[in-house]
Amino acid sequence: MKKSALQVFVAALALGTVSSVAVQAEDAKPDAALANSLNPNDKSAEPDEKLLKQDAAVKVDDGKYFDKDGHPTFHVTNEGKKVDWYAYSGYRRYHAECHVCHGPDGMGSTYAPALKDSLKHLSYEEFIGILAGGKQDVNAAEQKVMPAFGDNKNVMCYADDLYVYLKARAAGAMGRVRPSDKEDKPEAAKKTEKECLGG
Numbered sequence: 001m002k003k004s005a006l007q008v009f010v011a012a013l014a015l016g017t018v019s020s021v022a023v024q025a026e027d028a029k030p031d032a033a034l035a036n037s038l039n040p041n042d043k044s045a046e047p048d049e050k051l052l053k054q055d056a057a058v059k060v061d062d063g064k065y066f067d068k069d070g071h072p073t074f075h076v077t078n079e080g081k082k083v084d085w086y087a088y089s090g091y092r093r094y095h096a097e098c099h100v101c102h103g104p105d106g107m108g109s110t111y112a113p114a115l116k117d118s119l120k121h122l123s124y125e126e127f128i129g130i131l132a133g134g135k136q137d138v139n140a141a142e143q144k145v146m147p148a149f150g151d152n153k154n155v156m157c158y159a160d161d162l163y164v165y166l167k168a169r170a171a172g173a174m175g176r177v178r179p180s181d182k183e184d185k186p187e188a189a190k191k192t193e194k195e196c197l198g199g
């Protein structure tokens with residue numbers, strides 16, 4: 001039986017693929033282990049201090065980092081050489097599913113917007129909503145359509161990964177360089193992936 005976009009989205013929510021666990025204020029203390037260490041020589045990254053602060057991780061749970069609003073976020077260490085598992089996985093998924101329209105490294109194309117810019121202002125909820133439901137600019141002279149991926153497990157099972165990678169690009173924590181090292185794949189990621197793809 002073919003599942004609707006909404007069903008897959010709700011299933012993803014139930015599996016915890018889509019996270020929105022609010023972080024309690026008392027958890028939100030600065031922690032050196034959560035700080036980012038960026039590559040000072042990567043001119044393609046364009047760090048945005050305001051976003052880097054806003055997206056800073058305040059909590060880590062089995063290799064998954066969360067910002068003060070409880071949304072997944074990136075963790076870049078070792079002068080930009082190492083990224084968290086989700087940012088790395090998102091980088092790979094992006095270049096498998098999105099770059100044909102949105103250009104390599106979220107840079108945009110004549111057809112679709114630069115997601116490294118879109119993610120500067122899109123919220124987590126807006127991002128997941130557009131990913132699942134698509135988007136169409138009805139007023140554009142040329143019809144441009146963002147497909148709905150709600151039925152596509154290769155995308156929806158990795159929605160958080162894509163979000164984390166694109167957030168890192170938007171904040172300038174990751175440049176246009178393929179990440180050379182990554183944190184180990186968390187047990188939670190293995191479990192969620194298996195349940196999400198197999199269900």
Ligand code: HEC
Nearest residue numbers: 097098101111112113118130135136137144145146147155
């Ligand atoms: C077939 C081409 C195509 C593919 C593949 C595609 N997109 Fe899009 N996407 C578009 C177009 C075109 C728009 C602009 C739609 C509009 O503005 O009405 C868009 C818009 C978006 C937006 C909203 C951007 C904004 O500034 O409002 C997001 C977020 C997005 N896409 C994410 C993704 C992700 C993540 C993937 C990969 C899983 C992906 N897209 C794959 C064509 C595509």
